[in-house]
Amino acid sequence: TTPPGRPATRRRFLLLAAGAATLTAAGSLAAWAGLSDDGEEGDGSDAAASTPVYTIGLHADLTGDQKAVGRAQEKGLRLAVEQFNARKEKRFTLAVKTADDAGNPDRAVTAAKRLVADRSVVAVVGPTTDATAQAALATYDGALLPVLAVSPGASVLQVLGARSLLHARPLDTILPFYLSAYLRDTAKSRTVGIVDDRAADAYAQEISSTLSGILRDERRPAVPKVVSALRTDFGPTLDALLDGGADSVVFAGYHERAALLARELKDRDFPGARTAAQGVLDDRFLSAAGDAAEGWVIVAPAMDAATAPEAKVFAAAHRKRFGAAPEPYAAEAYDVARMTVRTLSGLPAGRRTRKELTTALRSATYKGITKNFAFDKEKGTLVIDGTGVYLWKVSGGRFTYQGAAPFQVAT
Numbered sequence: 001t002t003p004p005g006r007p008a009t010r011r012r013f014l015l016l017a018a019g020a021a022t023l024t025a026a027g028s029l030a031a032w033a034g035l036s037d038d039g040e041e042g043d044g045s046d047a048a049a050s051t052p053v054y055t056i057g058l059h060a061d062l063t064g065d066q067k068a069v070g071r072a073q074e075k076g077l078r079l080a081v082e083q084f085n086a087r088k089e090k091r092f093t094l095a096v097k098t099a100d101d102a103g104n105p106d107r108a109v110t111a112a113k114r115l116v117a118d119r120s121v122v123a124v125v126g127p128t129t130d131a132t133a134q135a136a137l138a139t140y141d142g143a144l145l146p147v148l149a150v151s152p153g154a155s156v157l158q159v160l161g162a163r164s165l166l167h168a169r170p171l172d173t174i175l176p177f178y179l180s181a182y183l184r185d186t187a188k189s190r191t192v193g194i195v196d197d198r199a200a201d202a203y204a205q206e207i208s209s210t211l212s213g214i215l216r217d218e219r220r221p222a223v224p225k226v227v228s229a230l231r232t233d234f235g236p237t238l239d240a241l242l243d244g245g246a247d248s249v250v251f252a253g254y255h256e257r258a259a260l261l262a263r264e265l266k267d268r269d270f271p272g273a274r275t276a277a278q279g280v281l282d283d284r285f286l287s288a289a290g291d292a293a294e295g296w297v298i299v300a301p302a303m304d305a306a307t308a309p310e311a312k313v314f315a316a317a318h319r320k321r322f323g324a325a326p327e328p329y330a331a332e333a334y335d336v337a338r339m340t341v342r343t344l345s346g347l348p349a350g351r352r353t354r355k356e357l358t359t360a361l362r363s364a365t366y367k368g369i370t371k372n373f374a375f376d377k378e379k380g381t382l383v384i385d386g387t388g389v390y391l392w393k394v395s396g397g398r399f400t401y402q403g404a405a406p407f408q409v410a411t
Helices: 046-050 067-085 105-117 130-142 175-186 198-217 235-243 255-267 283-293 309-322 330-345 354-363
Strands: 053-060 093-100 121-125 147-149 165-167 192-197 222-227 248-252 273-276 297-300 365-367 372-374 390-395 398-404
Touching: 053 067, 053 105, 053 330, 067 093, 067 309, 067 330, 093 105, 105 121, 105 130, 121 330, 121 354, 130 147, 130 165, 147 330, 165 354, 175 198, 175 248, 175 273, 175 297, 192 198, 192 235, 198 222, 198 248, 222 235, 235 255, 248 255, 255 273, 255 283, 283 398, 309 330, 330 354, 330 365, 330 372
Parallel strands: 053 093, 053 121, 121 147, 147 165, 192 222, 192 248, 248 273, 273 297
Antiparallel strands: 297 390, 365 372, 390 398
């Protein structure tokens, strides 16, 4: 595994603002255009025969472990496309083409090759996971096909140096800054216990080591504890945290084993804050932990568009079309799709190519529903300005949205 890189300038880096004017995220609603058997969406427009058609690919896990995330992103993308196609005056028509990798890295390469081979595909939203993104990036990069990653957060994706990647969310190494701010300013924690679950490999290491570094730099006490992937009894881990004086716990790992720790904490009547990053924002954590999940707080780069006031119009359109509230990552996919379409529309007809669109997207700024978008032109990383990360709290047996996560510790 590639060791995580701690953000070089920490607070200074995090306070970079996205410069230049931003594009608005407003848009009209539209009727649904049917999905054909090959995964391509109909254009829904009588003008289709006389206007060029550009396709936005969706590379996602639609049938595997993370299918809930993949399907949410598909709905967000399709809604953005259908709204654009409903416009009476437009210079081109859009289509959607899906490629399901089921969360399998080998299938991810095949999915990427399929989208690359379709010359009408000018951009791709996805993939869903770190592993599938890492497997597919070389294929997309060889074709210089822009890839807008909404849910993957591993810093190794940046190490690969992909020219076509736009990392449209804060990296996992950024989330500990929000965790630190929440624990100190909201939870009033004095000593933070950090559980690095080796079962979660690089993801856990990125969260835990970055958080440890932040606390060390701020001269705040921490009790870090690494847990073997083979261990299922978290009792000794909790003993070590309590012996070290921890009054809060951060779990760096995924939902399955977070449930084990949650039950141990409940059995001990642990009174302090229990927190994690997006790897625990999964309904399966609620099912496995039961009432032990109550009170857990999750920091994640996903908005609850069903309840967030700024997503009201989007949520209404989503409910009207799909008959259900938007799930996490639907609004994020909607945002990047609209940013892509706006950027494509700004290019002259002769320059609407993959290469030109990649360059234009890395130079674009866009004010979305979920965050402000601006990218490092050389690396494709999102410029961090404090938007796009949210708090969720388990209350009454479900994840309840708490709004934007604190970005800085109040002084």
